Amino acid sequence: MELCVALDLPTKEENLALIEKIKAHDVWLKVGLRSYIRDGEEFLKSIKKINPDFKIFLDLKLYDIPNTMADAAESIMGLDVDMFNVHASAGKRAMKTVMNRLEKYEKRPIVLAVTALTSFAEDEFSAVYDSDIATKADQFAQDSLEAGLDGVVCSVFESDSIKQITNDKFMTLTPGIRPFGEDAGDQKRVADVAFAKEARVDFIVVGRPIYQSENPSEIVAKILKQF
Helix, strand or coil: CEEEEECCCCCHHHHHHHHHHHCCCCCEEEEEHHHHHHHHHHHHHHHHHHCCCCEEEEEEEECCCHHHHHHHHHHHHHHCCCEEEEEHHHCHHHHHHHHHHHCCCCCCCEEEEECCCCCCCHHHHHHHHCCCHHHHHHHHHHHHHHCCCCEEECCHHHHHHHHHHCCCCCEEEECCECCCCCCCCCCCCCECHHHHHHCCCCEEEECHHHHCCCCHHHHHHHHHHHC
């Protein structure tokens, strides 16, 4: 299991200050929609300047018609990131189009598909997808596997089932991790590190518990110790 730190602070300067504080740790850094729209490619370059060994997860959740998603994925190839994601609900054809477009590259980032956002409660998800979360997440994972992706983004509660219907190498990345029992915030389906380990999660994403701490490096070390 690996730790992915969410860079969700209000400004680029605050995010860079956080990165400086945790630069000694072997972790991934998640650059989300707000940070990328605001700070762009230069922010990604700034991360690598602080520590070139940092691995970057570009969390943009691509969702569009197949060709546009593939165009965007190909553009991401020029950003020197190590992982990015798409929405599984864009459909199997769209995901296959993305992966087919990336075949010509000798080395590509890890590509994951978002199943059910961890902000969804069951009734909210059902209103959109006309299905319960567990059933649909399994279906999305199977579609993603057949489309050639490397894994999915899901909650810890779906991870083990997804591993069972795909394979052990098919990755799961889980947001909504509260390592020390912190408040769930805007997430609905949260759990701790021990639960994530039991669910065979490959990547956990942690944000607020780290960046709201007075000593982020200490919190990162405590989380990694639980691995």
